[in-house]
Amino acid sequence: MRTTPFGLRGSLARPVAVTVAELREGWTQHQAVVTFDCATNGPQRHAFEGPLLREVVAAAGPTFDVRRRKDRSRYVLVVTGDDGHHTVLSWAEIDADFGDAPVLLATAMDGHALDAHGTQLVVPSDRCGARYVSAVTDIWFGSFAPMSPSATVG
Numbered sequence: 001m002r003t004t005p006f007g008l009r010g011s012l013a014r015p016v017a018v019t020v021a022e023l024r025e026g027w028t029q030h031q032a033v034v035t036f037d038c039a040t041n042g043p044q045r046h047a048f049e050g051p052l053l054r055e056v057v058a059a060a061g062p063t064f065d066v067r068r069r070k071d072r073s074r075y076v077l078v079v080t081g082d083d084g085h086h087t088v089l090s091w092a093e094i095d096a097d098f099g100d101a102p103v104l105l106a107t108a109m110d111g112h113a114l115d116a117h118g119t120q121l122v123v124p125s126d127r128c129g130a131r132y133v134s135a136v137t138d139i140w141f142g143s144f145a146p147m148s149p150s151a152t153v154g
């Protein structure tokens with residue numbers, strides 16, 4: 001069980017450690033009732049509550065040029081759980097100008113507070129459960145350059 005905060009790091013002006021209590025108090029809470037499927041456990045239905053991931057990351061000061069959509073479209077997030085399970089989202093999936101997915105960092109599941117367990121990533125648009133990372137320990141935000149740039153970017 002986790003009582004420690006998760007780290008929010010990467011290309012951010014203000015990298016921070018954030019507790020579930022801070023997620024609850026610092027941002028508007030959104031609700032999502034979701035059904036996701038798992039190859040081994042079958043379908044699951046849960047009610048989650050928590051802030052939008054994009055609002056929590058925005059508060060940490062992403063270093064992209066917020067006025068330029070092409071710049072924003074190059075960023076990704078890597079979300080890691082305490083067992084090492086990790087998954088990737090693109091910033092564009094959750095950016096209101098692109099996919100606008102209401103991805104949450106849950107503070108409660110089915111009415112039970114997640115303070116002791118740690119926050120859980122909630123991806124309501126996913127049909128598969130794999131990205132519902134629980135007991136989150138780290139979120140990394142940043143971008144990659146293509147390994148062998150073959151064209152001028154800009």
Ligand SMILES: Nc1nc2c(c(=O)[nH]1)N[C@H]1C(S)=C(S)[C@@H](COP(=O)(O)O)O[C@H]1N2
Nearest residue numbers: 037038041081082083085129130132133134
């Ligand atoms: N930290 C962590 N979160 C995780 C996983 C995991 O292995 N570790 N498995 C994912 C998968 S594959 C599914 S289907 C959902 C639900 O898994 P559960 O039935 O074990 O709760 O949790 C997701 N979140």
Ligand SMILES: [Mo]
Nearest residue numbers: 038039129130
């Ligand atoms: Mo799964």
